Structures are given as structure tokens and as C-alpha cells.
Amino acid sequence: MATTALTPVARRSAGQGRIVPVATMVLVIMVIWYGFTVYLNARWQFQVFDRAGEDWTLWQFVAGTFSQDRPVLPAPHQVIVELWNSTVMQDVTSRRSLFYHAWITLSATLLGFVMGTVLGIALAVLIIHNRAVDRSLMPWLIASQTIPILAIAPMVVVVLASIGLTGLVPKSLISTYLSFFPVVVGMVKGFRSPDALQMDLMRTYNASRGEVFAKLRWPSAIPYLFTSMKVGVAASLVGAIVGELPTGAAGGLGSRLLAGSYYGQTTQIWAALFMAAALSATLIFAIGAVEKRVLKRTGVQP
Amino acid sequence: MAATSVDTEAHGQGGTSVIAAHDLDLTFNTNDGPVHALSGIDLEIDRGEFVSFIGPSGCGKTTLLRVIADLEKPTAGSISINGMSPEAARKARAYGYVFQAPALYPWRTIGKNIALPLEVMGFDRAERQRRIRDNLALVDLAGFENKFPWQLSGGMQQRASIARALSFDPDMLLMDEPFGALDEIVRDHLNEQLLRLWAKTQKTVVFVTHSIPEAVFLSTRIVVMSPRPGRIHDIITCDLGPDRPLEIRETPAFLEIAHRVREGLRAGHSYD
DSSP: OHHHHHHHHHHHHHHHHHHHHHHHHHHHHHHHHHHHHHHHHHHHHHHHHHHHTOOOOHHHHHHHHTSOSSOSSOOHHHHHHHHHHHHTTSOTTSTTOHHHHHHHHHHHHHHHHHHHHHHHHHHHHHHHHOHHHHHHHHHHHHHHTTSOHHHHHHHHHHHHHHTTOOTHHHHHHHHHHHHHHHHHHHHHHHHTOSOHHHHHHHHHTTOOHHHHIIIIIHHHHHHHHHHHHHHHHHHHHHHHHHHHHHHGGGOSHHHHHHHHHHTTOHHHHHHHHHHHHHHHHHHHHHHHHHHHHHHHHTTOOO | OOOOSOTTSOTTSSSSEEEEEEEEEEEEEETTEEEEEEEEEEEEEETTOEEEEEOSTTSSHHHHHHHHTTSSOOSEEEEEETTBOHHHHHHTTOEEEEOSSOOOOTTSOHHHHHHHHHHHTTOOHHHHHHHHHHHHHHTTOTTOTTSOGGGSOHHHHHHHHHHHHHTTOOSEEEEESTTTTSOHHHHHHHHHHHHHHHHHHOOEEEEEESOHHHHHHHOSEEEEEETTTTEEEEEEEOOOOSOOOGGGGGSHHHHHHHHHHHHHHHHHOOOO
8 A cells, every 4th residue: 555655756756866866957158058059159259349449248258159150169069060060951861861861871970880789799609608608708808898999990991991891891890899899798798697596506407508598698688688788889980970070071970079079160070979979879779679678588686 | 327307226116116317416516616516325215105305415415306306407317207307207297396386377376286297288168177176175266276385374375286287197296495485384284295105106205304393294104315415325225104193293203213313414424
């Protein structure tokens, strides 16, 4: 009785309890951002006023820093306007549309992420079943992640282009390179998570390695898989964007960032950054949604 | 004699012994040096017996059970299960093992947990369903088939794990302190149920415990063990008959046996 009466109340207050802190944080960030907008764009604004040679008020000055064409730091509303103009106001197939570029990046991200996840799981399977692989492979995997991706990405693109692979594949491979690692680490831990009793139980049934894997190790590793995939998909997106930097004109959020910095279009850069962040958040949210459904079906205690 | 787990001995073959151990030794090599877990174990267990291993922690009672189950290999001596090596017996699925913890797989329902050994052993779907139903009824858990383990109490979980061990109808039930983590009232109840189950199924039960009343209440024979190195101190016959209500624990015959077990434990235990 008491619990059924309490639950809806607790849920409602939890919902309210989330909005207030999030809104407060957004407000604080906005205030700081606008403050920096004034500060960072001030020098250019002084020059503008000097050249005009007219008197100006403080209000005109602040308004000026908020509406420059090529600000050092665009104001939030400028970024929002740019986002609006480059998404809703554009045809999605247009090269001016951020959705068009986001789709290019997303396709490379997803392909790379799927390959990275499969590769990561495969390597984890090898590592847990073979001591020699465990000993010899793991240091290399760790070393592979210490190489700065910005250094290796152009080489991957150039090498693959020389053997005729351009476009989606090189970018996906860079995504794969970044996203397989969290999956390997997470899945090795996941596959090894069954305790001694659970393993002994399978032994008393004289279960084969394959059966132990299918009926014990794999289900035990599922929660680890989703955690790894959330890290992996974010890394994948970074990989795809980095992969787009050297390819330049081919499109994608990365090329959008690069073009923005070539032409001093800071607002365009920020808009692309926000698009990338939104994409990443959406992907992680999607994995979280799948995770929730799968875990519910496998009876994980709520 | 130095042969390890080979069924060269005649123990058990043709006779009624299902477990025959002779001069069994087991030494673990740990980082702190060798640990002598079992020493000179001689034991024969007949078909249909209910034998308890009792002793203080570190006396090797669980280790001995694990040797029978082929979860540990003896370093010396011989042991045969149904006339086979423990490994052959394990591969022939001669026993069901109940651990200290229920060890139910949390992502499987109770029914699916009981089906786990059946899936591994290749029973078809209809047969699995039938056995799930029968064995759940056997441990008084009918209707809990679609619940997940966390929705059941500790005692119910342990009963489900017993149903799982029985589902493939092994000759032997090996139980390693199955009720050790439960409170006394639940434990009494499960002890009664276990006795009934044993009478009904006629299986050989080997039961590890550190509770004297539990051992006396359940067993036909009690193996008293002592530690460092783990060895058999005494084997006490417990002839209280097949019909044992809980009240039997206040009878003189029961107390007499309990007293002998306690004396054995005290004598075997060095308080250094």
C-alpha cells in the first residue's frame, strides 16, 4: 500500500528534479558564453567603431559584439540562427544543409562502429580463449591507442586512396580504429565476469567451450557490451570527423569544420560542432534505449 | 597406489559402492607454499546412502566433494565413481551438484535455469518442458517457472538450484553446504523437504555441512573430518530410520549421535 502510494509521487518529483538543475546549468553556461562573446570580440568591435569615427554607447558596443560576421566567438543566438538556416531552411540534399553533411558523417560513423564492435568482440573472444593471444596482443592494442589519431588519419586516407579506396571506407576504417578498443577492453572483462560457481556449474554438465560461451560468457557480457558500445560510438564519430579533415571537399561535418576554419566562418564551425554533439548524443541515446529493452527482456533487476 | 584417479581398484565394480576412495591425497600449490588439503582418505559410499561430511572450515570437506565431482584432481591415491574415474563419471553426467550459493543465471527465468543442463545435454523441447514442470513441483516451486531469480527468496532460489541439479535425473546428488546461507527456520523446512525428496528419488546424496543437527537429522552415515591436513577422523552410522520428523531432534537416540559427532569434532580439532 505504502509503496504504491509513494511511487507516483517519487516519480513526479524525480521528473521535476531533473528539469531545474539542467535549466540552471544551461542558463549559467549561456551567461558565461555571452560574457566571453563580449570579451573576445571586443577588440574587433573597437576597430569597427574607430574606423567609423562615431560615438558609441555601451549598449551599441555589446550589441556589436553579438552580431559580427566573423566573430572570434559567435554568440549562442548566432549559432542557433546558423543551425536553423543550415538545417530547416535548406533542402536536405543540398551541400549547404548540415543534415546532408551530418548524414555523410553518420554513415561513415555507423559503418566504422559496426566494424569496430565486431572486431572488438572477435578480439575479445580470441583473448579469453587463448593465453598466448592474451599475452601477446593486449600490449599492442594498448599501444595502438597511444598513437595520435590526427597523425595517422591522413596517412590512412592517402595510403587507401593510392589503392583506389576513397570516400566512405577510409573514414570508416579510422572510426573502426578508434571504436574497437573500448569494445575489446569491455568485452574481455565481460566474458571473464562469470564467477567460479557459474563456471563450475557448466563443468559439472560437461559443457563444451562453445556452450560455456553461448550460455554463460555471452549473456554475462551483455551489460559490458552496451557500456563499451556507448564509448565506442562516440569515438567512432570523432574518427569519422577526423577522417574527413584530410579529404576536404568530399563533404561531412569534418569538411564543414575545415571549410569554416579556412574562410574564418566561426559561426559555421560552431554550428557543425553542435551538430556533431547532437549526433553523438542521439547515437548514445539510441544505444541506451536498445540496452534498456534488452536488459529488461533478460530480467535484470530494475 | 600412486596412480591418480584411475579405476584400477576393484572398488565399486559389481558391488553396491558408487563412490570408492582409497588413500586419497590432495596438495594445493599456493603462493604461500603447498597446502595439504586431503590426506589418506579411505571412503566407500553405497547406492542410496545419504552421507554427510562434517568438520571445521579447512578440513577439506568441500575439497573432497569437489574431487568426487572431478572439479579437483587428487595428487595421489585412487577414486572411482560408479566404477569409473571421476572424469568419466562427470562426462557421463553421473551427478547433480548443488553449490553453497544457488548460482542461478540471473538472465534466465527459473524455468530456463532448470532447462540449462537439459539444453547442454541435448534434451528436446517437449522433454525439457516436462522436466521443468516435474522438478519444480518436486521442490514445491510450481508456478514460479517464469519468475526471475531475484524475484525469489534465498530459500526458494536454493530449492530451484536443487531442482536444476535433479532435472537430468543423475544417480547422485552432491551438495556443498546448500543451506549454509539460510536462516534456521528456512533451513529446518528445507531439511525436511530434502529428506522427503531423498526418500522419493532414492538417490545417493553426499552432503557437506558444518551443522551437527543438520548432519544427524539428514544422514545415514556421518563422516567427521579434521583439518591440517584434511583427513577422516571418524565415520558414524546414523540409524534413525527413514521416517524423521523435526521432533526427532529431541529424542535420546538423536542426541546420542549428535554427542558422538561433537566429540569426534572436538578430538580431531587442534586448538593451536
